[in-house]
Amino acid sequence: MITLDKFYINGEWVAPDAPEDMPILTPSTNAKVGVVSLGNAADVDKAVAAAKAAFETFSLTSKEERLALLRRLAEVTRARLDDLARAITMEMGAPSTMSRAVQADAGIGHLEAFITALEAHDEQETLPNGDIVSYEPIGVCGLITPWNWPINQIALKVLPALATGATCVLKPSEHTPLSAQIYAEIIHEAGYPAGVFNLVYGAGPTVGSALSTHKDVAMMSFTGSTRAGSAVSRDAAATIKRVTLELGGKSPNVIFADADVDARVAEGVAECFDNTGQSCNAPTRMLVERSAYDRALEVARSAAEAQVVDDPALEGDHIGPLFDQIQYDRVQAMIQKGLDEGTRLLAGGPGRPEGLSQGLETGWFVRPTIFADVTPEMTLWREEIFGPVLVMAPFDTEEEAIALANDTDYGLDAYLSTGDEARALRVARRLRAGGIHINGRGTDYGSPFGGFKQSGNGREGGRFGLEDYLEVKVRPPFAV
Template identity: 80%
Template sequence: MIVLNEFYIGGDWQAPDSSQTMPILTPSTGAQVGQVTLGNAQDVDRAVAAAQAAFVSYSMTTKDTRLALLHRLAEVMQARMEDLAQAITTEMGAPITMSREVQAASGFGHLEAFIATLEAHQEEEALTNGDIVSHEPIGVCGLITPWNWPINQIALKVIPALAAGCTCVLKPSEHTPLSAQLFAEMIHEAGFPPGVFNLVFGDGPSVGAALSRHKDVAMMSFTGSTRAGSAVSRDAAETIKRVALELGGKSPNVIFADADLEARVTEGVRECFDNTGQSCNAPTRMLVERSVYDRALDIARSAAAAQAVGDPHQEGDHIGPLFDQLQYDRVQRMIQIGMDEGTPLLIGGLGRPEDLPAELAQGWFARPTIFFDVTPEMTLWREEIFGPVLVMTPFDTEAEAIALANDTDYGLDAYISTGDEARALRMARALRAGGIHINGRATDYGSPFGGFKQSGNGREGGRFGLEDFLEVKVRPPFSA
């Protein structure tokens, strides 16, 4: 059994102040594979003190020095990609092929993009009036990351913080500590100075709140639920620290009649189910032009029926389990609410897939599910489910499609499919979302990621992600 009973603080592995532990469970069977010790406010104090002490010198390092450290981290990470993939599959249930090609690979992709961003970054610039603006690290940063994309989100927070010259304390999800432990080992091997990066395991109400409230933390960067993001903001308000939030989503997928219907609907279903539906920017509301709606329903039904569900430790393009019992129960509850409200069910429904092998019978597997004729008054339209559940509805006009797509408290991503370039650009302008996908194409590493409305504030990735960790200082040119 894996035992994680030390925190990485001040460049060394230290015994925690806390003795509270929790089991590490693997989603495919529900079995315990390890145990992690959860920290407390005293552990946070030690980690923040180490980060604050390290900030004095690290914040003054040259860009070239930080680039050399990041290049070394890239070498170390590349050598340990298989370790990362195996850890992610074990702790959160992503199928091993996806863990290798997407989950683990995303951390390396973001690292490369931030290296390129830092290389191009100008730390000082002259204004038209002759004054000089410098971009300087904000200070000690508290970073809280989720379980659904563990290394992706660690990379999107830790790497720009270190690139900017900040120091940090990372609190990863207590449910996915294995990949975070590996990342800390990589930071150590890459040779970052002691105290620049610190890792404390723990839950939100203890470690997360202690970080958010800490007077010596200059910035909080949080990814998770909108409810928890609101709590981080409240905790951080007393000390007037910067808060960057990447929160929930209920992303629309608008498909017009002139799109490649077979490809776009099939792709939309698979994109919704990808990562077992546990992605904040998943296209969970499919809006289809009425003239091709019935055909789209047939295509969607076939795509869902073809979606394999299986053992995440086996290679392939199937989806795996939900990450824990609480998430499984939530998805089942949401499906039941849909049925109770009379929402028509196209395919799927309650319970586990019927063809699971016996050894996976206790795993947290859900049936790929589609509801149709869903209206904005229904719960499934409004609430983020975070499971393999898609809702579909028809529209008649472009104006109606825009109104329906924007009828949500969230605004993370939006998807558009049409053969008309002018319409695609009109839609992209009109949709209230931070990221736009057009005809199956998304943006790449180095582009900003984040949302409007209750999907958060700030941006992660590339130049905009780096700037979140920088303060602006202005001075006049020197004259004797």
């Protein structure tokens, strides 16, 4: 049994002010594998005080000093990748192969991209008018990360703070504390000064709110639901904090008939189901040109029926369980909602998949599901499901495809497939989303990630991620 009963504050592991224990459950069996202590506002006060004191000196470090620490951090992270992967599989159910090759590896991919961005970053420049602009760390940063991509999102928030000379307090999801604990150990071993990085476990309404309202926190960076992101913004408004948000999505996947339809449809189904559908930028609405629609339905059905669901402890390209019972119940309710609204079920449906390995009967496994002929007024078109559920619809013209793709409150990513380069560029220009995938190719580490509309504000990754953690100061040149 794992016990996480201390927080990392001012370079030490310290006991909570008034510990409140919460079980750590593994999604594949719903068994209890550990206990984590949750904090309160007093714990946040201690962590913020440590970060504020550390900022006085860490903010004055040179770029070269910070680059040296980041390179050391990369060495230690590589040495602990297997530990991170095992923790992620245990706490949130990502299959072993994915946990190491994608989930944990994101901690290295983003780190290398931030090192490259910092190397190229000019901390001072002279304007055409002769005035001098400097880019300085913003201060103490409150960072709140989700359970679905635990290390990916920790890296996207913690690393730019460390790179720019800011200090931080991390509140990871209380449901995925194992990987966060290891990440704190990695930072400690890398040699960061006490107080630069601090970790407090806790729930959003207590620890999250205490960070968002704290007068000494200069910036909040949050990834999670749109509802919770709105709450962070409201909490932060009283002290005029900078707030960056990466929220929900309902990403369209537009496939024209001149694309390689078989390949792009199969690939789109796999991307929707990846991470058991628990990705905010998953392509969950597949829009296919009508002349290729019937073929697309055949390919999609075959892909869904071939999708293996199994034990996340096993290696392979199967998908694992949903994260917990709340997710399971929500996804089941959404599938039933689709049936109640008369949506055509193409594959899957309610309940657990057949043929699960022995011992997984109590895990949160669901059937990969596809609905066809979905229209914009239907619930499955509009609401984020966060499970392996794809909806499909036909379109007749390019204009209709664009209108349907943009008919959502979200705008995180959009996917586009066509054999016509001019059309690809033309449609991409009109899609209201922060990231565009074309013909199966997405963007890489170091590129900006974030969305339009209710998918959030600000960008994470590379030089764009550094900018959110910097303030701009201007002065005239020195003259006697």
